Amino acid sequence: xxxxxxxxxxxxxxxxxxxxxxxxxxxxxxxxxxxxxxxxxxxxxxxxxxxxxxxxxxxxxxxxxxxxxxxxxxxxxxxxxxxxxxxxxxxxxxxxxxxxxxxxxxxxxxxxxxxxxxxxxxxxxxxxxxxxxxxxxxxxxxxxxxxxxx
Amino acid sequence: xxxxxxxxxxxxxxxxxxxxxxxxxxxxxxxxxxxxxxxxxxxxxxxxxxxxxxxxxxxxxxxxxxxxxxxxxxxxxxxxxxxxxxxxxxxxxxxxxxxxxxxxxxxxxxxxxxxxxxxxxxxxxxxxxxxxxxxxxxxxxxxxxxxxxxxxxxxxxxxxxxxxxxxxxxxxxxxxxxxxxxxxxxxxxxxxxxxxxxxxxxxxxxxxxxxxxxxxxxxxxxxxxxxxxxxxxxxxxxxxxxxxxxxxxxxxxxxxxxxxxxxxxxxxxxxxxxxxxxxxxxxxxxxxxxxxxxxxxxxxxxxxxxxxxxxxxxxxxxxxxxxxxxxxxxxxxxx
Numbered sequence: 001x002x003x004x005x006x007x008x009x010x011x012x013x014x015x016x017x018x019x020x021x022x023x024x025x026x027x028x029x030x031x032x033x034x035x036x037x038x039x040x041x042x043x044x045x046x047x048x049x050x051x052x053x054x055x056x057x058x059x060x061x062x063x064x065x066x067x068x069x070x071x072x073x074x075x076x077x078x079x080x081x082x083x084x085x086x087x088x089x090x091x092x093x094x095x096x097x098x099x100x101x102x103x104x105x106x107x108x109x110x111x112x113x114x115x116x117x118x119x120x121x122x123x124x125x126x127x128x129x130x131x132x133x134x135x136x137x138x139x140x141x142x143x144x145x146x147x148x149x150x
Numbered sequence: 151x152x153x154x155x156x157x158x159x160x161x162x163x164x165x166x167x168x169x170x171x172x173x174x175x176x177x178x179x180x181x182x183x184x185x186x187x188x189x190x191x192x193x194x195x196x197x198x199x200x201x202x203x204x205x206x207x208x209x210x211x212x213x214x215x216x217x218x219x220x221x222x223x224x225x226x227x228x229x230x231x232x233x234x235x236x237x238x239x240x241x242x243x244x245x246x247x248x249x250x251x252x253x254x255x256x257x258x259x260x261x262x263x264x265x266x267x268x269x270x271x272x273x274x275x276x277x278x279x280x281x282x283x284x285x286x287x288x289x290x291x292x293x294x295x296x297x298x299x300x301x302x303x304x305x306x307x308x309x310x311x312x313x314x315x316x317x318x319x320x321x322x323x324x325x326x327x328x329x330x331x332x333x334x335x336x337x338x339x340x341x342x343x344x345x346x347x348x349x350x351x352x353x354x355x356x357x358x359x360x361x362x363x364x365x366x367x368x369x370x371x372x373x374x375x376x377x378x379x380x381x382x383x384x385x386x387x388x389x390x391x392x393x394x395x396x397x398x399x400x401x402x403x404x405x406x407x408x409x410x411x412x413x414x415x416x417x418x419x420x421x422x423x424x425x426x427x428x429x430x431x432x433x434x435x436x437x438x439x440x441x442x443x444x445x446x447x448x449x450x451x452x453x454x455x456x457x458x459x460x461x462x463x464x465x466x467x468x469x470x471x472x473x474x475x476x477x478x479x480x481x482x483x484x485x
Contacts, residue, residue: 033339040354071336
């Protein structure tokens with residue numbers, strides 16, 4: 001998280017890591033809720049589908065942030081970001097890349113080039129990676145919620 | 151299915167068989183393209199043929215379209231300003247403080263950026279009321295049984311962002327939709343469980359629970375596409391399931407705990423009958439919902455009487471409240 005903000009952004013949350021085979025899925029759950037699970041007194045084992053918000057994935061040491069992580073960063077991004085104009089925001093939310101002329105501001109953090117994409121109101125709208133030629137490649141955007149059909 | 155459930159539902163079957171019906175029922179059914187049994191069920195709860203006609207003549211235009219502001223992320227004022235700037239015309243929900251009625255929108259509500267950012271959830275106006283009746287703020291743990299995609303789970307989280315919410319559904323497809331909604335809306339205090347909701351008592355004991363039960367959809371007549379011809383036999387199949395679902399929650403409740411039972415149905419069979427069967431069996435009392443709207447529950451239906459405490463349930467009707475048809479009851483387990 002230090003790539004984007006202060007380390008205390010996850011204070012009050014627990015990280016639950018689940019081995020899914022090739023990757024480790026990272027789920028973020030509110031600590032005050034998580035600590036109540038054992039108090040239920042019943043049989044939860046083997047029935048849990050998910051807990052908290054699926055926020056990231058680590059595959060072969062590569063960190064892949066997911067849309068759920070944007071919630072905790074909202075209003076707290078200090079570095080590792082790119083701010084885009086309105087036209088680029090619309091295009092980005094369709095799953096497309098950001099062209100250099102769409103960038104209003106950029107502040108890399110040096111963390112493997114993964115950037116939080118912010119709109120003009122500084123609301124997080126996705127993840128992207130800087131590439132050659134000034135194009136910012138779309139990794140994952142909020143439009144996925146609509147396109148996924150789920 | 152347990153024998154005791156079968157026996158109780160049999161009493162309804164016998165009631166249906168012996169209840170006569172006049173020509174008005176067939177005329178009503180034919181004119182409004184509903185099953186004759188459904189027309190008879192409506193007349194049975196409204197006790198007025200003319201009012202049944204009035205209800206069935208309501209079309210989708212007359213029912214409020216609404217969204218629920220996600221107060222975890224944003225204020226109602228911010229949503230009104232942001233959507234207003236895009237040409238969406240909004241008004242206050244008459245019964246829910248963080249609800250908005252949508253009068254006009256130039257673009258589909260699900261495609262707006264504010265929806266993608268989790269600033270609101272598209273939810274029917276009556277559908278927002280069960281969580282208000284439950285009043286989950288301050289509860290350590292809340293069970294949402296048959297949670298589906300999480301409309302009410304995420305609403306509970308708005309009232310209670312720190313307690314544990316246990317959402318149960320048997321469908322992996324719906325649980326995946328729930329997972330995405332939790333991510334989109336920024337809700338971090340939910341454990342989702344895949345299991346048969348008839349066995350939620352295996353999970354432990356809860357101080358509060360919500361069951362928005364699968365139902366016939368009798369209350370959805372204004373929505374032409376959702377209108378399905380439901381015979382009494384169709385409805386009784388659902389009643390059997392609803393009794394088992396509510397019974398399991400009754401076993402899972404802590405003494406003094408409360409459950410809100412709701413359906414998008416106006417039928418007596420799926421509401422007051424289910425509630426009275428389970429409350430009698432498990433020592434639950436039907437209490438006031440605390441809701442500012444709705445007609446009284448029905449305690450007499452074609453000569454069949456149930457405990458008058460069901461009158462504390464609340465019924466919403468399209469022709470009276472401009473909402474989808476809905477019934478909401480609150481029950482408390484005796485200490």
